[in-house]
Amino acid sequence: MTANQPKPLLPVINRPIMEHVLRLLKRHGFTETVVTVQFLAALVRNYFGDGDELGMSLYYATEDTPLGTAGSVKNAADKLRDERFLVISGDALTDIDLTDMVRFHRENGAMVTIGLKRVPNPLEFGIVIVDDQGRVERFLEKPTWGQVFSDTVNTGIYVMEPEVLDEIAVGESVDWSGDVFPKLLERGAPLYGYVAEGYWEDVGTHESYLKAQADVLSGRVKVDIDAFEVSPGIWVAEGASVDADAILKGPLYIGDYAKVEAGAELREYSVLGSNAVVREGAFLHRAAVHDNVYVGPSTHLRGCVIGKNTDLMTGARVEEGAVVGDECIIEAEAYISSGVKIYPFKTIEAGAVINNSVIWEPRGQRNLFGPRGVSGLVNVEITPELCVRLASAYATTLKKGASVITSRDSSRAARAFKRAVISALNASAINVLDLEAAALPVARFHTAREKAVGGIALRTTPGDPQSVDIVFMDEHGADLSPAAQRKLDRVFARQEFRRAFPGEIAELSFPARAVEDYTHELLRCVDITGVRDADMKVVVDCAGGTSSLVLPSLLGRVGVDVLTVNNRLDDASPTETFAERRRDLQRLAELVSSSRAAFGVRFDPVGERVALVDEMGQLISEERALLVVLDLVAAERRGGRVALPVTTTRVAEQVCRFHGVQAEWTSTAIDALTAAARRPEMVFAADGRGGFIVPEFGPTVDGLAVFLRLLGLVARTRLSLSQIDARIPEAKLLRRTVPTPWAAKGAVMRSVIEAAEHHRIDTTDGVRVVAEDGSWALVLPDPAEAVTHLWAEGSDVDSAQVMIEHWARVVEEAAGG
Numbered sequence: 001m002t003a004n005q006p007k008p009l010l011p012v013i014n015r016p017i018m019e020h021v022l023r024l025l026k027r028h029g030f031t032e033t034v035v036t037v038q039f040l041a042a043l044v045r046n047y048f049g050d051g052d053e054l055g056m057s058l059y060y061a062t063e064d065t066p067l068g069t070a071g072s073v074k075n076a077a078d079k080l081r082d083e084r085f086l087v088i089s090g091d092a093l094t095d096i097d098l099t100d101m102v103r104f105h106r107e108n109g110a111m112v113t114i115g116l117k118r119v120p121n122p123l124e125f126g127i128v129i130v131d132d133q134g135r136v137e138r139f140l141e142k143p144t145w146g147q148v149f150s151d152t153v154n155t156g157i158y159v160m161e162p163e164v165l166d167e168i169a170v171g172e173s174v175d176w177s178g179d180v181f182p183k184l185l186e187r188g189a190p191l192y193g194y195v196a197e198g199y200w201e202d203v204g205t206h207e208s209y210l211k212a213q214a215d216v217l218s219g220r221v222k223v224d225i226d227a228f229e230v231s232p233g234i235w236v237a238e239g240a241s242v243d244a245d246a247i248l249k250g251p252l253y254i255g256d257y258a259k260v261e262a263g264a265e266l267r268e269y270s271v272l273g274s275n276a277v278v279r280e281g282a283f284l285h286r287a288a289v290h291d292n293v294y295v296g297p298s299t300h301l302r303g304c305v306i307g308k309n310t311d312l313m314t315g316a317r318v319e320e321g322a323v324v325g326d327e328c329i330i331e332a333e334a335y336i337s338s339g340v341k342i343y344p345f346k347t348i349e350a351g352a353v354i355n356n357s358v359i360w361e362p363r364g365q366r367n368l369f370g371p372r373g374v375s376g377l378v379n380v381e382i383t384p385e386l387c388v389r390l391a392s393a394y395a396t397t398l399k400k401g402a403s404v405i406t407s408r409d410s411s412r413a414a415r416a417f418k419r420a421v422i423s424a425l426n427a428s429a430i431n432v433l434d435l436e437a438a439a440l441p442v443a444r445f446h447t448a449r450e451k452a453v454g455g456i457a458l459r460t461t462p463g464d465p466q467s468v469d470i471v472f473m474d475e476h477g478a479d480l481s482p483a484a485q486r487k488l489d490r491v492f493a494r495q496e497f498r499r500a501f502p503g504e505i506a507e508l509s510f511p512a513r514a515v516e517d518y519t520h521e522l523l524r525c526v527d528i529t530g531v532r533d534a535d536m537k538v539v540v541d542c543a544g545g546t547s548s549l550v551l552p553s554l555l556g557r558v559g560v561d562v563l564t565v566n567n568r569l570d571d572a573s574p575t576e577t578f579a580e581r582r583r584d585l586q587r588l589a590e591l592v593s594s595s596r597a598a599f600g601v602r603f604d605p606v607g608e609r610v611a612l613v614d615e616m617g618q619l620i621s622e623e624r625a626l627l628v629v630l631d632l633v634a635a636e637r638r639g640g641r642v643a644l645p646v647t648t649t650r651v652a653e654q655v656c657r658f659h660g661v662q663a664e665w666t667s668t669a670i671d672a673l674t675a676a677a678r679r680p681e682m683v684f685a686a687d688g689r690g691g692f693i694v695p696e697f698g699p700t701v702d703g704l705a706v707f708l709r710l711l712g713l714v715a716r717t718r719l720s721l722s723q724i725d726a727r728i729p730e731a732k733l734l735r736r737t738v739p740t741p742w743a744a745k746g747a748v749m750r751s752v753i754e755a756a757e758h759h760r761i762d763t764t765d766g767v768r769v770v771a772e773d774g775s776w777a778l779v780l781p782d783p784a785e786a787v788t789h790l791w792a793e794g795s796d797v798d799s800a801q802v803m804i805e806h807w808a809r810v811v812e813e814a815a816g817g
Helices: 015-027 041-048 068-076 098-108 160-165 175-188 206-218 384-396 412-427 440-449 481-495 514-525 551-555 578-595 624-637 651-656 670-677 703-717 721-726 741-753 797-814
Strands: 033-035 057-062 086-087 091-093 112-118 125-130 136-141 152-160 191-195 200-202 228-231 234-236 253-254 282-287 299-300 375-379 404-406 431-438 452-462 467-475 537-541 561-565 598-604 610-613 641-645 662-666 682-686 732-737 761-762 767-770 776-781 786-793
Touching: 015 041, 015 091, 033 041, 033 068, 041 057, 068 160, 068 175, 086 404, 086 561, 091 206, 091 404, 091 662, 098 112, 098 152, 112 175, 112 741, 125 191, 136 175, 136 191, 136 404, 136 651, 152 175, 152 191, 152 200, 160 175, 175 191, 200 206, 282 741, 282 761, 299 682, 384 412, 384 452, 384 481, 404 412, 404 440, 412 431, 412 452, 412 467, 412 641, 431 440, 440 467, 440 514, 440 651, 440 703, 452 786, 467 481, 467 641, 467 721, 481 561, 514 703, 537 578, 551 703, 561 578, 578 610, 598 703, 610 624, 610 703, 624 641, 641 670, 651 662, 670 682, 703 786, 741 767, 741 776, 741 797, 786 797
Parallel strands: 033 057, 112 191, 234 253, 282 299, 404 431, 404 452, 537 561, 537 598, 641 662, 641 682
Antiparallel strands: 086 152, 091 200, 112 152, 125 136, 125 152, 228 234, 375 467, 452 467, 598 610, 732 786, 761 767, 767 776, 776 786
């Protein structure tokens, strides 16, 4: 929709969004306005001119390069008088009471007043927390669900004093929320938030665009509609011709000089642009049809957008969520499926069934990235075509000529899909260093050590042999941060992929000593002194995975007696079910006990996570395993810091304090843990789900490295794992999951903040409420599912139960349960 026009010019009820904004400004007395423009600036200038038709004075400030939200205003400083001014977006539909907002600003003596609005999904906005007087306490730009502690977001509407412009460098890209406001807040400047009661919709998606049309027609937003209401909810503009036998069911809008023939049916929330023609038998429901569109006989449009100057011939059908760009021709009987995007200036042949966008089918899930990267059923959700597009999008975010590491687990699906990934990367001018089948820690190691800017690993989804995960890594070998994921997601959604010229097609190579280089560095970095003298025996289960490719060269140089099981690559069963995992752990426990081994370890199929069995043949739970390894590391180091997610039992804090080590709490996102582990003072990090980080070797989760580290620790301490476990207090940590509709998640977190008003709170991830006696509860929205997770820990199980019941009720009531 914006391929050939700027978003502020998109029509809502036949007027550009920006015109609705300018009319709002005029209603509140703002008649002198500077418009900052960059993309297709001439179109904006040509449409609005000097503002005389609107009874306003418009001036323009053009950016040669993007200057950010604050930099663009600074660029217009010479056109602003030395007095208070208002900043408002030209592509958000609103009827907020600007006069009252200015009054609030003036009465509070504010330097900046930020317009705030409560929204169901705050992920794409900046969250702002204010105190009871409206003074700003904290900012958080585009949070993850774990960082959502309110549904009150920044609308991008500001009232400002002129001295604010002194904070912005000339000609530089500067952002209000990311750069200027935090600096002012830190300095103690009077920043206030005005919670607006009016309507506000950031028109940034096709869904929000259609919603804005419907909201105007429903009267939810006060704008000027340039038409006559010929009957309740039926708006017909000047010069329109509507046959008496046409069927109209409002609310709907028919633009000036449009024509609707007999037998045509226009249903709720349909919008016709100027000079549109709707022939007999056509059916429109929740369709936004722009100017000069021809809708042929028996055409069927539902929940879609049709760009200007497009022709839809007899019997054409466009389904929910589809978008047809400007100046397209949709020939007779063509069928455009739900969600398909037809870019401008295309022709769809007669009778064609279009299930994909013009080149590729659209993304069909809420979020591209889940907790394990991009996941889905083999050859249903994850196909070779999808792999090509994903890799092309990833390559588009990188510089031409860069290098990327690729690897896979032992499965046939991962092997097939990796070939598609490599082809797309090479075709996009990205060199590939392919490790073939490799343990994931080996792939992460080489991504960080080689001259690579990232990596892609394909693996079978844990516990689901029918599905596959595609893991994208940054230059440190860590999973992509949420910000990098969003960037990749945007490129993928736009489907604007870079292609290399023939001479730029990149190379594919195979590093010769991948495993040897990894094991050599691992043995150099990890302390295994005392292992040879301890005369230890351990039992290792490779789970038929890629750790079996590493262990032979690793264990041969350690000097420990090892009994290995499942020490092979199993391409037919690359993962295991929950029942199979329990069976294998039971077998491992029996082997440890019968062989009198010091301990047993079971790797996951990619060598990243471990399960531990003590010398008595008892499985150590994931929570207790974290505490046991933490105790060993802390006792030996006697200093430094450890990084743990906020969901970890506070018994870990007791262990740290006892040994003179300091705990640092991170969010549950794995990238936050790896970022913390990169700091030089870190001696240990773990996620509580079998994932451990050995910072002296690398900042990423590595089962092989923690196994080697554990060998050295047990050998030197001369204590068994059961003895260490016995000296650590029991945790009283409970967990619960509460169903939460997506639209209610922001309101839920606001309710939690309000309910915790008299308690100490921590918003590292979600909202953690801390009582005076140290007991705590954590409320954390799930980033991928419509649920909210709760944890509670007390001095005993009963107090923890009371806490989790209380906060579960708060969540359920706020979610409408």
